[in-house]
Structures are given as C-alpha cells and as structure tokens.
Amino acid sequence: MVILAGVILAGFVVYQSGGFIHKANFSAQKLLHAVAGANLYLLLLCVVVIYVCYGVRALRWQLFQGNLGSSRFWIIYKMTLAGFAAIFILGRPGEPVRPLLLSRKENLPVADMFGIYALERVFDFASTAVITALALLFFQSHVSTGETSTALGTAAKTAGSALCAGVTAAVVLLVYLRLRGTAALERGLEGWVRAPGWRRSLAGILLGFVRGVQAVRNVSQLLLAIFYSALHWFLVLLVYYWGSRSFGGRLGALTLRDVMLVMAFSLVGSVVQLPAVGGGAQLASALVFTKIFGVETEPATAAAVVLWLIGFAACSLAGVPFLIQEGLSLGKLRELAHKKEVRGEAAHQQGDRAS
DSSP, rough: OOOHHHHHHHHHHHHOOOOTTTTTTTTTTHHHHHHTTTTHHHHHHHHHHHHHHHHHHHHHHHHHHHHOOOOOOHHHHHHHHHHHHHHHHHHHHHHTTHHHHHHHHHTOOOOHHHHHHHHHHHHHHHHHHHHHHHHHTTTTOOOSSSSHHHHHHHHHHHHHHHHHHHHHEEEEEEEEIIIIIHHHHHHHHHHHSSTHHHHHHHHHHHHHHHHHHHHSSSSHHHHHHHHHHHEEEEEEHHHHHHHTOOOOOOHHHHOHHHHHHHHHHHHHHTTSEEETTHHHHHHHHHHIIIIIOOOOOOHHHHHHHHHHHIIIIIIIHHHHHHHHTOOOOHHHHHHHTTTTTTHHHHHHHHHHHHO
C-alpha cells in the first residue's frame, strides 16, 4: 500500500506539472487501473536488476580507484547507494556526497575522488550520447501519415549520425589528453590555480577531470571500463523494457528498440532533477509513450512514474539506511552537499600537484 500510494503521489506530480496532460481528459480511475494491473513480478525483477546496475557502477569505480589506493568493492557499493540516495533526497546538490563519503571511508584525497567522479560522468555522458544516437538511428515512426513518418525517420537518423560524430570527436579528445595533453594543460593552468575566485575553482575542476583520465592506466583498463559501462546501460535498458511490458496493452507491445528511445529521452530529461520529485525523466518518458508510440495518457503516466521510482528512487531503500549508518541526518546531508570549500580544497590539492 505504501508503494502504491507513492506511485499515485508521484503520478499526481507528473499530472500537475505536465502540460501534455489535460485535466478534462485525464482519468484517475484509469491511472489506478493501470497501476493495479501491472505485473508485480516483472517490477520486482526490475528492482533487483537496478541494484545489480549499482553493483556494476561500483565495479567501474573500483577499477579507477584501484590505481590511487584502497579500493574495496563493498564499501564502494554501499557509498554508491548512499550517494544516489542523497541525490534523490536533495536533487543535484546531493551529487558531491558520494565522492566525499568515499574519500572519508577509503582515506583518499578529496581531489582524487572528484577526479574519478569526473571520469565517471564522462563515461555516463558518452554512454547516454551513444544510446541516444542508436535510438535515433534505429527509430521507426509509428505515425500513420507516410510523409510525416518519412520526415521523422530522416530527421532522427540525421540527429543520430551527428551524435555519433560528436562521440567520436570526444573519444579522440580523451585519448589525446590521456597520451599527450595532460602536462600541457597543467602548465597552462598554473596561473589560474594560484589566482583567487572563479579561475581557481575552474582550474580545480579541469585538473580534477584530467586526473580522472589518468586513472585509466592502460588499454585493458579502458576496455574493461567500457565493458562495465555497456553492461550497466544494457541492464538499465532491460529495466525499461520489462518495466514497460509489466503494464501490458500497448506498452507490452513495445520492442527493445522502441524502449531504447524512451530511455534516451528519460536520461536527457533527468538533467532536471528536483529533490524527492525527480522532474524531467518522468515527463520525457510519458511524452515519448504518448506522442510517439500512441499509448494512452494514464498508462503512460503510470509507466513513466514507476520507471522513475525504480531507476531513481529504489536506491533509497538501502541508500538511506547507509546514510544513517554514516551519521548523516538530513541537516548534515545538506551541510555536506553545500560545502563550497570542497571544490576549493580540490583545486588547491590539484594545484600543488601541478606545480
């Protein structure tokens, strides 16, 4: 009952905030029917798989952290769940919590942890770009009008090709930074590291990113990191697929290729992350379900909210107890997440290493 109430509450948030849903046409009864008719076993499977995804994330972090010092999987896994729970509770301001917790638990410099965090974000952004590009390249319009369908397909393939080109350029840049560009960038930022204000902060972020790139020591580690990233996002895709199929009807008929497009838009929409509410991820998923695949508003809303709960909120079931175990109340969590001196400390430590 608690889970069902949470689903309905989150669905109401999407309903109120989403302009695509008109109150006159929206049926709460249909929404409840869609939720009640979902396949509980498939949804439980999705929850299990999403925890496996966090385990794969922890393995990738352990790979990077192993080149810097202590690297214990169970500690990293627990702090990964705690960190993502902090993001769910606080929104984007909670993102620094995970590297700060890992720095404290593993007794490693904050700057090193933020370097790994920056590298992890690069892999995630690249993965999102690849997923979006593939979804657009494989896109098949469900619009009945022939000319409109052809135009949508052409536009999608063009956008997908452009994204592929962008990802390729980013990979080339990363390889250059890893092999030749790091020392030159550190020398170029020496003045900024010693300067006060925003320049020092920006230099710390850039040098943290470069240090994160250096955490990949050889080709085998790079390939393993790519494998972990591919495995992680494939499992997430399965969560979206099984989660959609659990509602049956039109949602149950969607293919893995169709769900990849939903997932791509959801990942892009998740950039807008509000504390305990989420935001763009649910709206983006519901829009793709309704506008592209012709799903009714109520089951589309139910599926979008449940997928968000599994993908973004389920980590709190274990993550919040881990936060409490670390002695972090909500007030302390906010204080930790909003420490402005953290980036200054990271910049200072990186500046000492660069000089």
